[in-house]
Amino acid sequence: MMWAAPLMLFALNKAPNFLTGKIANDERVVFFPTAATQINETHWNIPIHGWIFEPEIDSVKRKALIKALGKMFQLKDTETKSILRQRLMPFAVDNQSLQxxxxxxxxxGQQLIHRLPRSAKDGHFFGNLTMPIEVEDLQDGKLHYKAIDSERYFPG
Structure with missing residues (x-):
């Protein structure tokens, strides 16, 4: 029964993120480019596609996988191994589901807040916003948005 206390503390630590949408300090959000479509003279449909995950940089399991792949590809020099590690780490993350x-x-001039649907098992989330867009709302022909986080900036 001694295992129950640490498990409860872990669950309580993650509960605010699940309930409030707060992005945990060890989580990252990436937005993918999408193309809006004009519905009528005034309104646009704006698809939003993002991914929420933990990089898990210190994961022994993920480091072992990358090391094994390096051996499989017979990589010898440290520079090539470093490039392999940099390129594979984004695929060796802990996806955050139901967030x-x-x-x-x-x-x-007004700040609008939208809550997107919860993320799937692979950490990806999708949403569609329908709203009027004026030319002055755009920067370089794009509508910019960002994930809400008190200390970090995740632009889209």
Whole structure:
């Protein structure tokens, strides 16, 4: 029964993120480019696609996998091994499922907040916003938004 206390503490530590959409300090959010479509003269459909995950940089299991791949490819020099590690680490992450991300969009000088649907098992989340877009809301022809986090900046 001694295992129950640490398990409860872990669950309570993750509960605020699950309930409030707060992005944990060890989590990252990446947004993928999407193309909005005009519905009528005033409104646009804006698809949003993102990914929430923990990099797990210190994971022994992930380091062992990357090391094994390096041996399989018969990589010898440290520079090549470093490049392999840099390129594979984004695929060796801990995806965060059932999390929702809140984004903020500045429109007509006002900050609008939207809560996107919860992430799937692979950490990806998808949302669609329908809203009027004015030319002055765009920067370089793009509508910019960001995930809400108190200390870090995750732009989209």
């Amino acid at each position: 929702y991300v809140r984004i903020t969009i500045v429109k007509s």
